[in-house]
Amino acid sequence: MLLTVARIGRPHGLRGEVALDVRTDVPADRLVVGARFATEPADAGPLEVAQVRDAQGRWYVTFAQVADRTAAEALRGVALVVESDDDEHDDDGWYPHELVGLRAEHASDGRVLGEVVGLEHLPAHDVLVLREPDGARTLVPFVEAIVPVVDVTGGRVVLDPPGGLLAADAANLVVSDETRGDASDED
Template structure:
């Protein structure tokens, strides 16, 4: 995936029989997904203009350009949609796109490598960084708070963590 694009949503199947899709938005303001210009598939092979038609449980019912039938909408189930980074709103100094965090090396305040960020999750109480690395039998979920992650250095490709006692072996 190009660093010039950010995943902003995913198609969660068809909605109805007239070619609409159920669209899950990963945006801070969910309805903003339709305003980021044409959205592209991960490989960039297809692009869609998005028109939100109404909110539905878990997202929106939406029309995508070039999708006119239920069968076409069904075929897009699970497809992730990307926006050009330049179309997205600028971030403040302490904000990050999840795509920028995934893959960063995680070191503790003493410089010991703890692992790498595998994913970012939000279960409703704030973001959690899923960290996987050497010496870990399973992934560790680290709260993405200023107390637990005081420094994010995108240029260096790492973040410094001050995890709670006992979180890492």
Template structure:
């Protein structure tokens, strides 16, 4: 997995959500939705979308650090110098332009590229459904809406998902017995 499926428009990628202030000097805890730590560690422009707003505003990341043992980052944004200012940003999303997507290695995929792909049973060529989301849970899970309307979680591992064909807009799966009946 790489970036969150949450987008404002196709021009933006959500990289994390501000979940709480940290300390008294305006630092904030961010729950990341990106697998790229540099999004939170390297200073530079980011964009902030407040709840119930559609247009993001530019902000400057001054510094960031990971919290050891937790999937959280502490960030400092320019102009945010008090706990109260940081608290006012709770629930805001941090964004980057979609054009800033990092290059991936062979066999790696951006989450947004997987959404809306058709899911096909490799053995029978039967259409099974559509990928609606990807959830991180140890191994990534594809959230698939089956043709009958049910939703199932399919482990995104090569043994079960041997083919991802972005050009054809499809994923082929070899589900073990019972996986689609859950």
């Protein structure tokens, strides 16, 4: 199975250096001169790190196969991947394929809120892509306060969503407003 180490971002300068969106907890161990990475899409690589630097927590690399800014721009969005070792698997980390298909349950009463259909990596944090029972697609911030339990072996995630996050919440608000309107008409 392939593990994404980083995604190539914008070019930096004219000599082929690129910024990386790092996805590994150990970039100093993975991003070293001479490291070779397979890529997704595969036809963009393999790429070999020729230079690397960390500037205030932001990682920049130059690849041996990239000579200028134009070539660097062509790599934007390419993922650097490595074959994963099962013993590297973190108890608090999950691969996207492990999350897809999990049932989403509400923390307070266990009712089914939908099914996880994907994981997206946004700049602030990852989000679970949830398909609600009515078919609505909802992005749920993948943070412990909202997703306190991930039980891959049990086939579920537990959500404690704030009001208004789910499409079903909006439908309930409409029903509540209509009900409240009917009640005020009777007065």
